[in-house]
Amino acid sequence: MRASERVNERRLWQRHVDMAKLGGLPRGGVNRQALSPEDAAARRLLAEWAAARGFDVYGDPIGNLYVRRAGTEADAPPVLTGSHMDSQPTGGKYDGMYGVLAGFEALEALEDAGIRTRRPVAVIAWMNEEGSRFQPGAMGSAVWGGDYALSAMLDVTDRAGVRLGDALKDTLSVAPCRIVPDFDRRFHAYIEAHIEQGPRLEADRRTIGVVTGIQGSQRYTVDISGEEAHAGTTPLRVRKDALRSAIAVVDALQRHMNDPADVVRFTVGRFECRPGSPNTVPGHVHFTVDFRHPDATVLARLGDGIERVVAASVAPCTAKVVRITDVAPTVFDARIVDLVRAKSEALGLPNMDMPSGAGHDAMHVAPHGPAGMIFVPCERGISHNEAEAATPADLAAGARVLVDCLAELANE
Numbered sequence: 351m352r353a354s355e356r357v358n359e360r361r362l363w364q365r366h367v368d369m370a371k372l373g374g375l376p377r378g379g380v381n382r383q384a385l386s387p388e389d390a391a392a393r394r395l396l397a398e399w400a401a402a403r404g405f406d407v408y409g410d411p412i413g414n415l416y417v418r419r420a421g422t423e424a425d426a427p428p429v430l431t432g433s434h435m436d437s438q439p440t441g442g443k444y445d446g447m448y449g450v451l452a453g454f455e456a457l458e459a460l461e462d463a464g465i466r467t468r469r470p471v472a473v474i475a476w477m478n479e480e481g482s483r484f485q486p487g488a489m490g491s492a493v494w495g496g497d498y499a500l501s502a503m504l505d506v507t508d509r510a511g512v513r514l515g516d517a518l519k520d521t522l523s524v525a526p527c528r529i530v531p532d533f534d535r536r537f538h539a540y541i542e543a544h545i546e547q548g549p550r551l552e553a554d555r556r557t558i559g560v561v562t563g564i565q566g567s568q569r570y571t572v573d574i575s576g577e578e579a580h581a582g583t584t585p586l587r588v589r590k591d592a593l594r595s596a597i598a599v600v601d602a603l604q605r606h607m608n609d610p611a612d613v614v615r616f617t618v619g620r621f622e623c624r625p626g627s628p629n630t631v632p633g634h635v636h637f638t639v640d641f642r643h644p645d646a647t648v649l650a651r652l653g654d655g656i657e658r659v660v661a662a663s664v665a666p667c668t669a670k671v672v673r674i675t676d677v678a679p680t681v682f683d684a685r686i687v688d689l690v691r692a693k694s695e696a697l698g699l700p701n702m703d704m705p706s707g708a709g710h711d712a713m714h715v716a717p718h719g720p721a722g723m724i725f726v727p728c729e730r731g732i733s734h735n736e737a738e739a740a741t742p743a744d745l746a747a748g749a750r751v752l753v754d755c756l757a758e759l760a761n762e
């Protein structure tokens with residue numbers, strides 16, 4: 351029996367319904383930011399489900415959560431899957447959560463099919479993929495992969511000044527689990543299931559995206575300093591208006607990033623003006639820069655120009671530019687890509703090869719071993735939006751491809 355025959359569409363859908371209540375928002379989305387009480391509740395619920403099936407649950411020092419199904423060879427490098435349970439502030443019910451629940455469904459289907467595997471199979475709920483509360487994003491997978499230092503990340507603070515290490519302690523007090531002392535990067539293969547977060551699968555009427563890679567990305571913070579002054583008495587000629595300068599800087603950056611082919615993805619997602627009083631000239635503006643491109647040389651050229659562009663447009667204020675992340679484009683392992691395509695074909699599922707515009711934890715796993723991803727459609731490609739939607743049938747189809755891939759890899 352193929353494990354995919356025991357994927358249970360209704361069970362998988364219900365688990366999404368149950369998880370969507372944790373941090374649920376009135377318009378149907380979720381706000382389940384990293385290490386929030388809502389995130390802790392999701393970790394606790396996943397651990398309860400895992401314990402009920404006899405799977406081993408444990409965490410690592412940065413708060414990644416592992417659900418592991420034993421193999422006949424306990425110390426064989428495991429096959430890994432997973433994604434993230436944290437969300438954007440006005441996020442959707444499927445971004446990240448689908449990859450964790452599809453991975454959990456795969457473990458259950460292996461159990462229900464009575465399939466023993468030589469290698470353990472583990473689902474990882476990576477900590478803080480979204481990076482909206484604590485920057486940078488994909489933090490848990492990046493620390494696991496050795497790209498960011500654990501101690502530095504534990505000291506990161508959110509906008510309320512809460513230290514990540516303290517938020518992690520609070521989370522573990524609500525959702526306790528065994529913590530392994532170190533990061534174990536030995537694995538045989540990694541496959542992450544995720545909604546596409548774009549319109550192509552739906553437009554081309556395909557059920558499965560055979561993901562070939564992930565475009566590169568860079569993120570920056572820009573802090574502009576001027577001088578607070580009285581709105582009624584200060585002439586323009588002596589003002590150091592941080593908002594006025596910030597508008598000029600963002601405009602100059604948009605021109606710098608301009609791409610007639612519309613391949614560059616440039617976003618200023620956070621923009622804070624202080625003190626935010628109607629009758630005080632703003633003295634400080636903080637904003638974020640996120641841009642992406644599939645070509646590493648274009649990414650480097652655009653990134654190397656940012657400081658110069660900001661300096662040339664910020665007068666009479668001053669600016670501080672800090673690069674937060676620089677993630678190279680990811681090319682997935684051809685054997686994993688071929689396996690995802692072959693299992694989709696074997697299940698009679700229409701599929702297409704495609705790159706990922708969105709970033710994923712797989713970016714930080716791929717440099718350490720064979721990795722790949724499986725996409726399923728989401729309605730109109732909408733994501734990072736409460737309207738994000740997917741169908742029970744598509745979610746189950748992705749889980750069927752996933753479990754057949756994992757079963758084959760776990761017996762290699």
Ligand code: HGY
Pocket residue numbers: 479480487707708709710
């Ligand atoms: O930003 C990203 O690409 C991911 O969805 N967090």
Ligand code: MN
Pocket residue numbers: 434445446479544709710
């Ligand atoms: Mn995601």
Ligand code: MN
Pocket residue numbers: 438445480734
């Ligand atoms: Mn996301």
